[in-house]
Amino acid sequence: MNLTIIGCGYVGLVTGVCLAELGHIVTCVDHNAEKIAMLSLGKSPIYEPGLDALMEKNMSAGRLRFTLNLAQAVSEADVVMIAVGTPPDAANKGKADLSAVFKAAQSIAPALRAHTVVVTKSTVPVGTGKQIKSIIERTNPQSTCDVASNPEFLREGSAIADFMSPDRIVIGVERDAAAHILADLYHPLTNQGFALLRTDLETAEMIKYASNSFLATKIAFINEMADICEQVGANVEQVAKGMGMDARIGEKFLQPGPGFGGSCFPKDAMALAQLAHENNVEPAILNSVIHYNLGRRASMAARVMDACAGSVQGKNIAVLGLTFKANTDDMRESASLAIIPALMAAGVHIHTYDPQGMANAKELLKGDIIWSASALDALTKADACVIVTEWQEFRELDWAHAREQMHQPLIIDLRNLFAPDDMAKLGFDYYSIGRKPALRQAVQNKTISAA
Ligand SMILES: NC(=O)c1ccc[n+]([C@@H]2O[C@H](COP(=O)([O-])OP(=O)(O)OC[C@H]3O[C@@H](n4cnc5c(N)ncnc54)[C@H](O)[C@@H]3O)[C@@H](O)[C@H]2O)c1
Incomplete structure (x- = not known):
């Protein structure tokens, strides 16, 4: 399958390299000329264990290339993935800034061929997939493309293993045709027994935010337990171990520390809180997780x-x-x-x-x-x-x-x-x-x- 990925950051690059490793022909596009020049020489602009070697292997095999030429890459693709950043908009209480996603949708629209599936890999608020579709239809009324949501769950630091051995692959689609194409794309993984969950667009978008917000909540919770342990003379490591032995709780994401950070948990928790607020739900749990973490x-x-x-x-x-x-x-x-x-x-x-x-x-x-x-x-x-x-x-x-x-x-x-x-x-x-x-x-x- 021919695949084009827009955005060569932590997610776009790892996704491109891994999908090439699964046998697809992948073209990765970025608008940052310096990044594309570096990538074309086989050098990764980010540090991620194992990425350089896998990149080199797939470039040498002719399955992976990097370009600034978005229009050409899109015109040759069966699937186009949008993997650009969705940073928090500080002026808007951390609402997801979708300008890069919408700009990418606008740029790809004129070059799309008939049955391309446009997939959102970026983490986006519920409803964004439909907005992408209407941008594409407005920009290119002849387009008959499908839109889909395929949120990414990889963790930096173990991104390749996470991509190659996913807990689940989530695809949100509107039509069977798009579901079949994405099922083919991920067949090398589902064939090994990895689970694929098909939902509608909105549900897939929500799964990503709900997952990250839950993990952020787990971290904030164990940090609060650490605060209490310090006052009462208990040992939070053993508390976490004892909690984690309960299969209903699980041992992961119960490490106390200086508060959660990174490009995802703080921004996704804030974006979900804003989405809830705009839809007349006051997310009390999420709000206190965000507040507690900032203070921590x-x-x-x-x-x-x-x-x-x-x-x-x-x-x-x-x-x-x-x-x-x-x-x-x-x-x-x-x-x-x-x-x-x-x-x-x-x-x-x-x-x-x-x-x-x-x-x-x-x-x-x-x-x-x-x-x-x-x-x-x-x-x-x-x-x-x-x-x-x-x-x-x-x-x-x-x-x-x-x-x-x-x-x-x-x-x-x-x-x-x-x-x-x-x-x-x-x-x-x-x-x-x-x-x-x-x-x-x-x-x-x-x-x-x-x-
Ligand atoms: N980093 C993670 O661990 C992680 C994990 C899961 C999901 N996500 C989500 O994936 C998305 C991307 O995250 P990231 O960390 O890879 O971002 P990033 O900032 O590292 O990379 C984004 C890339 O997109 C490029 N870009 C932006 N607009 C473009 C355009 N119009 N055309 C071409 N290239 C363009 C930028 O130059 C940059 O290289 C975000 O929505 C994020 O929430 C991130």
């Missing part, structure tokens, strides 16, 4: 200051991790964007390191920041360490050696990477989320009284 991210810097006994003026603090999660270079809505400026405003000298996110972070974080070459570099002479992102590299660091390099042995771990007692035994004062702090003095006292 904003409160993380105060947590660091508290651990530093209230005074951080003039201190050197190592911030390990900048991206919103590990295994991506994506900085969108990362907790580091709230924490670092707040610490700088309090007079902290920031030394920071991230394995993949430094280039993107430099565009967003301005001021007197020291961009270190390694985690150890950032920690050298530091008065405290704040762990913001759960990179494996930080778990594997030689912390005994790091302890010797630091000026003060203080860690504020916002990702609960370590067992508190292990860190205290290494000589750290260790503060984490939803667990009692572990202090080196307490360990020393225990050792003395045992002797």
